[in-house]
Amino acid sequence: MYKQNGSKSRRSNRTSKNKHVRHSSNRGSTDRSGGRYKSKRRGSGNWGNKNRRLVRSKIAHSTYISEAIEQTPEGTYIPEHNFSEFGLSPVLATNISDVNYINPTKIQDQAIPQILNGKDLLGIASTGSGKTGAFLIPMIDMALRDKNNRILIVTPTRELASQIQTEFRKFAKSTNLKMTLVIGGENIRTQIHLLKNKPQFVVATPGRLMDLERRNKINLKSFNTIVLDEVDQMLDMGFVADIKLVISKLAEQRQSLFFSATMSQKEETLANTLLKDPIKLEVHKQSPLKSIHQDIVKIKSKGEKLQVLYELLGKTEFHKVLIFSGTKMYADKISTSLRQQGFKADSLHGGKSQNKRSKVLNSFRQDRIDVLVATDVAARGIDIPDISHVINYDEPASVNDYIHRIGRTGRIGKKGTALTFVLGKWD
Secondary structure (H helix, E strand, O other), rough: OOOOOOEEEOOOOOOOOOOOOOOOOOOEEEOOOEEEEEOOOOOOOOOOOOOOOOEEOOOOOHOOOOOOOOOOOOHHHHOOOOOOOOOOHHHHHHHHHHOOOOOHHHHHHHHHHHHOOOOOEEEEOOOOOOOOHHHHHHHHHHHHHHHOOOOOEOOHHHHHHHHHHHHHHHOOOOOOOOEEEEEEOOOOHHHHHOOOOOOEEEEOOOHHHHHHOOOOOHHHHHEEEEEEEEEHHHHOOOOHHHHHHHHHHHHOOOOEEEEEEOOOOHHHHHHOOOOOOOOEEEEEOOOOOOOOEEEEEEEEEEHHHHHHHHHHHHHHOOOOOOEOOOOOOHHHHHHHHHHHHHEEEEEOOOOHHHHHHHHHHHHHHHHHHEEEEEEEOOOOOOOOEEEEEEOOOOOOOOOOHHHHHHHHOOOOOEEEEEEEEEEOOOH
């Protein structure tokens, strides 16, 4: 159980006197009091809180408790290949060097040769393992060698799509390769205009992609490669029929690459029906990251939660914090309350325009705000290496959601802390 250590507050007008946070003697508690909203909404590649239904977390509280331990970082993996041995195009090899990619990570080391050989692939690898580079590097190389190659990348969230575009620009610098972003919240007419130029790469969220397909503004048959990133979330969130339709309309001779950090047996079985004799790579299957100290914060009533949050955030070690709320409405309320208390905070959720979401995320990345309150839209696709703490203000709905949430801290070999507020009748 997380315990205050008496550190000096970040704010001079507040002292840390948290009576609610005490050492827990019942680590194996399975009290499931408290609940949160979960929703599933199709459209524009995002899921909000429309048609919400209240669900109670079924996660044992012991799941949220784990000491951080020293571990061998991904960077010390001894690869079978180096990037020069992949036979990549000179301009791509130069770009890889320019972004300080010294040795391939394990998923890159194993996936890149298979992709270059034209194999279908199912890659399961943990957050921060280099999945994006594992498919972008060989895809860019193949597009450089054959300008007729067209690659469609589908992701569950706008933020992840934007992050892939950012990585693409680094690897594709000084080439004539183009990538168009096709996501909700942006001007669809602009996207239609860009698609007329037939970019070699399109990265899309499912809702906007299907909207354009229904309008006959994107010719799926012109794509001979599809990449599904975070495929488990898309399959779980009701896009099975859409994904099957997209794949059925691609070029008959195609390559399919599916990547995810987590995947249930049911989702894997479904994914295999969409792949042709796939190579399965399972590298560091996702689990609560060992570099993250995880604990619970005991809360006796919902009315206490904000005060406990204020006291935690006032401590100096909470220098960059991502807070997860169960709903858009409460994300806004929490961030407003935090600003009133003197914290530099803002909210991120699917109810905001894409322009506002991008501005908020950039403010968090550039330290103009140091507390971001978000719904699960931020659980995937946010790659900010210096988040010190993740706080689950509302419990996640599933273990997978929990894993993805806390994976925003403790990245690139750094240590992080994840705290989960748990309502209950505590002694």
